[in-house]
Amino acid sequence: MALLKDILYKVKLLSVSGNMELDVNSIHFDSRKVLNNDVFVAINGTQVDGHEYIEAAIEKGAKAIVCENLPKKLNPEITYIQTDNSARALGLMADNFYDHPSSKLSLVAITGTNGKTTTVTLLHQLFRRLGYNVGLLSTVQNQINESVIPATHTTPDAMQLNELLQKMVKAGCSYVFMEASSHAIDQERMSGLKLAGAVFSNISHDHLDYHKSFESYIKAKKKLFDELPATAFALVNVDDKRGMVMLQNCKATKYTYSLKMMANYRAKVLSNAIQGLELNIDQKDVWFRLIGYFNAYNLLATYAVATILEEDSIEVLTHLSQIELKNGRFEQIPNNAGITAIVDYAHTPDALENVLHTIDNIRTGNEQVLTVIGCGGNRDKDKRPLMAEIACRLSDRVILTSDNPRNEEPGQIIADMQKGVPISQVRKVTNLPDRKEAIKLACSFAQKGDIILVAGKGHETYQEIKGVKHHFDDKETVNEMLNLIHNR
Known part of the structure; x- marks a missing residue:
C-alpha cells in the first residue's frame, strides 16, 4: 500500500481533481484486474483505448484514475489525474x-x-560464474540466479517489470541483464527505470507490422540511448551503420565494438567450425563453444560489458570460453544418424542469412543443406518473400511450413513466401503446412553427413493457431523424427 501522491512522483500532472492523500493497494491498466482502492491508468494501446474502460474500473472499486483525456462527467468520489502520456x-x-x-x-x-x-544469457551466466547474484529478463525466461520465472513477452509490462526487479533486489542481486524490445521502448514499459548501461547489437528488417516504417523502428531503438543518464554507459556495434546513430545526443559514456573496423573493443575470427569459434580478443587467442560470426559479435559485446563494469579481462575470457548455451540459437540436436541437425530461432531475413552463411562456412561442400522455414501470422508480411529467397539461395532443399500462423491461414502465409522463390529454384522447394510433417520430410531426405536447419522457433515450445497455443518443440520433433527414420 502507498499514498497516491507518492506514487505520482515525477509524473507530469496537467490537472488534478480529488484527494491525493488516498491509500492505494495496487495499480492496473487492465480494468478487469481492478479491485477496491486501486488506481486505474487509462492507456491508449495498440488494440484498445483504456479510456473506454474508466467507468468499468470505477465500478470494480478504483478510487483514482490516471488518464490523458478526462471523462465529460467526473465522479466526485473519485480522484482524477490528467497527464500528457499515460503509458509513461x-x-x-x-x-x-x-x-x-x-x-x-x-x-x-x-x-x-x-x-x-x-x-543477455551470456552475461547472466558469466556474472554467475564470477560469483554474483544476477537477474535475467529475456524472451526465453526470466531468472533470479538459477530460479526460473516464465516469460510472456520480450519485455514485461511496467508493473510486472518493477515487481520482478524488486524480487531481484530482495534476492540480493547486484546485476540484472535484460532484453529491451522496440515494442517495450516505444510503449514506455521501461519508463522510470535507471539503467547502468545499454547495448545496441544491430538492426534489420523486423516488426514493421507494428512500427510501419524502418525509420520508426530505428527511432524506437534510439530512444533507449537518448534517455540514458550521464552516469550510464552506451555500447554499440559500429559494424552496423546505425550503431553511431544510436550515440547521437546520448549523454552516457560511449563505447564501440567491431569485428571489421577501429573500435574500443575489437575481435578477429581466427577459426569458425562446427565445434566452436576461435577469436582474438584484446590480443588474446581464445576458443569458445559458440558457433558462427553472429556469435562472435555476441561474445565480444558480452566481454565489453563485463570489462566496462570493471571485471578482470582474463577472468572474463576464461569463464566465457567455458559457457555452452542451450537456448535454441544454433543448437545442435544430438543423433546417431551422422546428420548435423540445427535448431535456430532465426525469424528475420538477416538472422536466417547469418545462420545459413555460418552453415556454409563450416560445410565441406559434399553434403546437402536442408532448410525448414516458416513465417509467423499476423506479423510483418514484407519479410516473407525475403525469407524464402534467402533459404533458396543458401540451401539445397527448402521446405516452407507453418510458424505460429496465429489467426492467418498457413496456406496464405506460404503463398506470400513463395513470391520470393526464384523461378530457377522452384524445384528445390516443397510446401508442407504441417510443421511436424515438414520436419519429418527433411529428416527423410537427409543422408549421413547432411545438415538440417529448422529455423524460426528455436526455444519456443508451442504453435499458436487461432488464438490457442499447442505444444510444439522443434528440438523434440527433430530428435523424434531422426530416431524414427534413421534407426529403423
Whole structure:
C-alpha cells in the first residue's frame, strides 16, 4: 500500500481533481484486474483505448484514475489525474510503487534485431560464474540466479517489470541483464527505470507490422540511448551503420565494438567450425563453444560489458570460453544418424542469412543443406518473400511450413513466401503446412553427413493457431523424427 501522491512522483500532472492523500493497494491498466482502492491508468494501446474502460474500473472499486483525456462527467468520489502520456506515467508510477528497484541494481539493457537473448544469457551466466547474484529478463525466461520465472513477452509490462526487479533486489542481486524490445521502448514499459548501461547489437528488417516504417523502428531503438543518464554507459556495434546513430545526443559514456573496423573493443575470427569459434580478443587467442560470426559479435559485446563494469579481462575470457548455451540459437540436436541437425530461432531475413552463411562456412561442400522455414501470422508480411529467397539461395532443399500462423491461414502465409522463390529454384522447394510433417520430410531426405536447419522457433515450445497455443518443440520433433527414420 502507498499514498497516491507518492506514487505520482515525477509524473507530469496537467490537472488534478480529488484527494491525493488516498491509500492505494495496487495499480492496473487492465480494468478487469481492478479491485477496491486501486488506481486505474487509462492507456491508449495498440488494440484498445483504456479510456473506454474508466467507468468499468470505477465500478470494480478504483478510487483514482490516471488518464490523458478526462471523462465529460467526473465522479466526485473519485480522484482524477490528467497527464500528457499515460503509458509513461504508468512506468514512473510502477517505479515509485515498488520503491525504485532499478536504482538499487546495476541494470543493463540490450536492444537490437538479433543477438539480444544470446547476449543477455551470456552475461547472466558469466556474472554467475564470477560469483554474483544476477537477474535475467529475456524472451526465453526470466531468472533470479538459477530460479526460473516464465516469460510472456520480450519485455514485461511496467508493473510486472518493477515487481520482478524488486524480487531481484530482495534476492540480493547486484546485476540484472535484460532484453529491451522496440515494442517495450516505444510503449514506455521501461519508463522510470535507471539503467547502468545499454547495448545496441544491430538492426534489420523486423516488426514493421507494428512500427510501419524502418525509420520508426530505428527511432524506437534510439530512444533507449537518448534517455540514458550521464552516469550510464552506451555500447554499440559500429559494424552496423546505425550503431553511431544510436550515440547521437546520448549523454552516457560511449563505447564501440567491431569485428571489421577501429573500435574500443575489437575481435578477429581466427577459426569458425562446427565445434566452436576461435577469436582474438584484446590480443588474446581464445576458443569458445559458440558457433558462427553472429556469435562472435555476441561474445565480444558480452566481454565489453563485463570489462566496462570493471571485471578482470582474463577472468572474463576464461569463464566465457567455458559457457555452452542451450537456448535454441544454433543448437545442435544430438543423433546417431551422422546428420548435423540445427535448431535456430532465426525469424528475420538477416538472422536466417547469418545462420545459413555460418552453415556454409563450416560445410565441406559434399553434403546437402536442408532448410525448414516458416513465417509467423499476423506479423510483418514484407519479410516473407525475403525469407524464402534467402533459404533458396543458401540451401539445397527448402521446405516452407507453418510458424505460429496465429489467426492467418498457413496456406496464405506460404503463398506470400513463395513470391520470393526464384523461378530457377522452384524445384528445390516443397510446401508442407504441417510443421511436424515438414520436419519429418527433411529428416527423410537427409543422408549421413547432411545438415538440417529448422529455423524460426528455436526455444519456443508451442504453435499458436487461432488464438490457442499447442505444444510444439522443434528440438523434440527433430530428435523424434531422426530416431524414427534413421534407426529403423
